[in-house]
Amino acid sequence: MKNEETSSKLANFPIMLFAVIMGLGGLTLSYEKLNLTLGLSDIIFEILRSTTSLIFIAIAAPYGIKIIKFKDDVKKEISHPVKINFFAAFAISLFLLSAMWSEFASLHSVLFYIALVLQTFFTFYVIAFWINNNLLINHSNPAWFIPIVGNLVVVIASDSKSEFLWYYFSIGLFFWLVLFTIVFYRIIFHDQLAQKFMPTLFIVIAPPAIAFLGYTRLVESFDVFAHVLLNLTIFFTGLILFMYKNFMKLKFFLSWWAFTFPTAAASMTFVKAYELSREMIYLYFGVIMFVLLLFFIGVVGYFTIKAIKNDEICVAEH
Numbered sequence: 001m002k003n004e005e006t007s008s009k010l011a012n013f014p015i016m017l018f019a020v021i022m023g024l025g026g027l028t029l030s031y032e033k034l035n036l037t038l039g040l041s042d043i044i045f046e047i048l049r050s051t052t053s054l055i056f057i058a059i060a061a062p063y064g065i066k067i068i069k070f071k072d073d074v075k076k077e078i079s080h081p082v083k084i085n086f087f088a089a090f091a092i093s094l095f096l097l098s099a100m101w102s103e104f105a106s107l108h109s110v111l112f113y114i115a116l117v118l119q120t121f122f123t124f125y126v127i128a129f130w131i132n133n134n135l136l137i138n139h140s141n142p143a144w145f146i147p148i149v150g151n152l153v154v155v156i157a158s159d160s161k162s163e164f165l166w167y168y169f170s171i172g173l174f175f176w177l178v179l180f181t182i183v184f185y186r187i188i189f190h191d192q193l194a195q196k197f198m199p200t201l202f203i204v205i206a207p208p209a210i211a212f213l214g215y216t217r218l219v220e221s222f223d224v225f226a227h228v229l230l231n232l233t234i235f236f237t238g239l240i241l242f243m244y245k246n247f248m249k250l251k252f253f254l255s256w257w258a259f260t261f262p263t264a265a266a267s268m269t270f271v272k273a274y275e276l277s278r279e280m281i282y283l284y285f286g287v288i289m290f291v292l293l294l295f296f297i298g299v300v301g302y303f304t305i306k307a308i309k310n311d312e313i314c315v316a317e318h
Helices: 002-011 015-038 042-069 071-078 083-100 105-132 142-157 164-189 195-219 224-242 254-277 280-309
Strands: none
Touching: 002 042, 015 042, 015 083, 015 254, 015 280, 042 071, 042 083, 071 083, 083 105, 083 142, 105 142, 105 164, 142 164, 142 195, 142 254, 164 195, 195 224, 195 254, 224 254, 254 280
């Protein structure tokens, strides 16, 4: 009986759990950014990246077993119009881990290039999936940005400034605009997002924020386009926070982790803007977003642990 229960949990182990690593990875890197600017504590950074790495292993190991033992269940996820986007969360998780361990050249390279291969594949696979299937407009939601944001994360995770980084930056930027148009059209002219997808609205913050970090790294300049990306980050952050009532009293879903990574991306963007401009307002924004991120991680982490204890995570959807 216990073996059957374990098998059932593995079969229903959700790919969306890698959003947890995106959130914790974002927390670790945003803390590192603040630490380098304000000189907080290196020990806390070591604790954060070690914890994130261990949790990644705790999620990746059972999902690896699921791939081997329950191929049909994995095929169902990668053929689902929403769940398919979270496969890129695995690649993004590896990118974030590579950035966390960047001072260890060999480890960084292994993690980065595995992630790069996966991200490249998932980008082609997901876009081909969109083209080859008759999707409904109601299938679209901000989670569609995840495979696209992964291309932008390539730039900030790399330890070089190679020409190929512009390839990924260009793809991410182009499809961000395409998908934003589709998702914005759906939200305005069609049914509102289902409650479980409401937290994914936070994801609209991530593309301009990550694009800003990548672009300023590539050009090493705070030019006009960098200002555009920064101000779009400010606008979308302000818009989402202005709509805070939309997120009150939501029932817990794993999609709550969508609150975390975009908030971390915004915090890193504002701190980077401060580094480039020395305008204190950006540092204030960065610290405020980091405090908000800590709040989100605390709340979402608590409810996730509670759901795991209550056997509410690895269960079949009805």
